[in-house]
Amino acid sequence: MDETIPSQIAPPFTGYQKLVIALLALLQFTIVLDFMVLAPLGDFLMKSLSITPKGFGLVVSSYAFSAGASGILAAGFADKFDRKKLLLFFYTGFIVGTLCCAMSTTYEMLLGARIVTGLFGGVIGAISMTIITDLFAVHQRGRVMGFVQMALAASQILGIPIGLYLANIWGWHAAFYMIVIVAIGIAITIIFKVKPIDQHLAVQSDKNAFLHLWHAVSNPSYQTGFLATAFLSVGGFMLMPFGSAFLINNINISQAELPMVFMFTGMGSIVMMPLIGKLSDKMDKFLIFSAGSLLAVVMILIYTNLTPIPLWQVVVLNMVLFMGMMSRMIPATTLTMSIPDQKDRGAFMSVNSSLQQVAGGIAALCAGLIVTQETKSSPLQHYNTLGIVVSVLVIFCGFFVYRVNVMVKKKGQA
Structure with a gap:
């Protein structure tokens, strides 16, 4: 895909591109929901399986660490196959893994x-981003990312409330069964x-997968993009795992009210994300x-220092917090996607x-070490300290995103 198409002549989406966007958004919906549903189910899990905050942090981080390991192992081969086949292979494994979550009866099985x-x-997620970069021009990607990232909002509007509703009726296992059924479709x-x-197969230069991986990780420009993305993810991983436990035990939100918080927050996000995506294509990212x-x-500093307040105030604060998070995520991800050459x-x-x-x-593990809870129903302690740590990391992330922005502009001028 030509990287130099000016925004004013960027082609509109074709019917097939719209289909791909819809499928990637739905696929991302199941991936995001599988991860995000752990946070609202956190209070269920911690009480039903007798999990401590430290243990729950390990459940969250175990997914992240295994995902990180598989990504490194798959990186050398990621450009060697048809991306559709690669996507289906890993998605099938994801469905099997989620089914195992649904069938878990102990903490060890769930882990x-x-x-x-x-x-x-x-x-x-990496394969999806690669497909977007292959099929869409650079000045279309902000809009594409805006729609695909709506999966986050959709998981809050539909997935999490329905998952919590099913959990209240049939237990927390039901939420994972729901994800499996949707993912199979x-x-x-x-x-x-x-x-x-498979257009990328025509421009391959490295025959050896490990050599190809080395060329990617040793590229200084790519390294800057890696660091920017790593710091970009830290805030969410630190705050989200204990979100439901904080609302229930500190803010006195009931289990019945919890779906409302996620649903209305998601509704606000689903309106904002396409707008942020469009702005990312028209303004300086x-x-x-x-x-x-x-x-x-x-918002992080305000939110993590909350005391019991009415439900509608909790909803409003959540909506504004997510607006800030998405206003970072979409432009930063769009910039980072523009760094690599097609063959890499x-x-x-x-x-x-x-x-x-x-x-x-690592962030989830650290959060589990910072946050403590004396009993299963007592308030979380040191959540405000967690907010300060996340805020510092958000500011620090800006340095790397700025460097990425400079590189992408130079590449566009070249």
């Missing part, structure tokens, strides 16, 4: 199932509707990222995703 799910699910559609994505970072820092995209995205997952896993 093992999360590792299996991470081994396959962690690579899918998406996989079947991809098999029959998506064309082979780093400017939007900077504004989002400032908003995120302010698969390897770059796989390594990028791996470092993101590993950094997130």
Whole structure:
């Protein structure tokens, strides 16, 4: 795909491109929901399986660490195969892993199932980003990312409330069964509707997979992109795992009210994400990222210091917090996607995703060490300290995203 198409003549989406966007968004919906549903189910799991905050942090980070390991292992081969076949292989493994989560009856079984799910699910995001970069012009990608990232909002509007509703009726296992059923339908559609994505095979230069991986990880420009993405993911991984436990035990939100918080937050996000995506295609991406970072820092510091407040105030604060987070994520991800050359995209995205997952896993573990809870129903302690740590990391991330922004502009001028 030509990287130099000016924004004013960027072609509109074709019917097939719209189909690909829809499928990638739905696929991302299942991946995001599989990870995000752990946070609202956190209170269920910690009480039903007698899991401590430290143990729950390990459940979250186990997915991230296994995803990081598989991404590194897959990176050398990521540009050697048809991306459609690669996507289906890992998505099938993800479905099997999620089924194992649904069938878990002990903490140890759940931990093992999360590792299996991470081994396959962690690579899918990288493959999806590579497909977007292959099929869409540079000035279309902000809009594409805006729609695909709507999966995050959709998981909050539909997935998490439905998952919590099913959990209240049939237990927490039901949420994972729901994900498996939806994912099987998406996989079947991809098999029959998506064309082979193999144009990159014509420009391959490294015959050895490990040599190809080395060329990707040793490129200084790519290394800057890796660091930017790693720090970009840390905040979410630190705050999200204990979100439901904080709302229930500190803010006194009931289990019945919890779906409402996620649903309305998601509704706000689903409106904002396409708008942020469009702005990313029309305005300076780093400017939007900077504004989002400032908003995120302010909201994180407010949110993590909350005392019991009415439900509607919790919803409003959540909506504004997610607005700041997404205003960082979409432009920063769009910039990072533009760094690699076509022949290296698969390897770059796989390594990028791996470092993101590993950094997130470390963040979740650290969060589990910072946050403490005396009993299963007592308030979380030191959540405000966690907010300060995340805010500092958000600011630090801006340095690397700025360097990425400079590189992408130079590449476009060249």
